[in-house]
Amino acid sequence: MSPPIRVRAPYRAPEHPYGPGHRGIDLDAAFGSEVRAPASGVVSFAGMVAGRPVVSITHGDGIVSSFEPVAGTLAAGDEVAAGAVIGTVGTVGHCEDCVHLGVRVDGVYVSPLVFLGGLPRAVLLPLE
Numbered sequence: 001m002s003p004p005i006r007v008r009a010p011y012r013a014p015e016h017p018y019g020p021g022h023r024g025i026d027l028d029a030a031f032g033s034e035v036r037a038p039a040s041g042v043v044s045f046a047g048m049v050a051g052r053p054v055v056s057i058t059h060g061d062g063i064v065s066s067f068e069p070v071a072g073t074l075a076a077g078d079e080v081a082a083g084a085v086i087g088t089v090g091t092v093g094h095c096e097d098c099v100h101l102g103v104r105v106d107g108v109y110v111s112p113l114v115f116l117g118g119l120p121r122a123v124l125l126p127l128e
Helices: none
Strands: 007-009 025-027 034-036 041-049 052-060 063-068 083-087 098-105 108-109
Touching: 041 063, 063 108
Parallel strands: none
Antiparallel strands: 007 025, 025 098, 034 083, 041 052, 052 063, 063 098, 098 108
């Protein structure tokens, strides 16, 4: 999306792999606006999941990003460059006028903010 990018709903890790949570972040995005690849990679999936259009990109090193609802014009196997348009914001999703961005590393969901620079630095404190 074009700047400024605003996070509408944060990542909330589940307590266990099948528990409730929010496995990504929701970003403000108007219907029909362009969605761009955050980094170069290969489209690993472009199609419908549970009635929503999804585009997933494999970036290497076990990193996969997924976007919904994003109606893409790409197909699995297509290469994309960082910043390339991968589709447009659709209307069917769990929030209105937003895009859900999920990131998996070696199959495990992590906060996309790890890669976007939006996490505060951890500070270790003494135990005593």
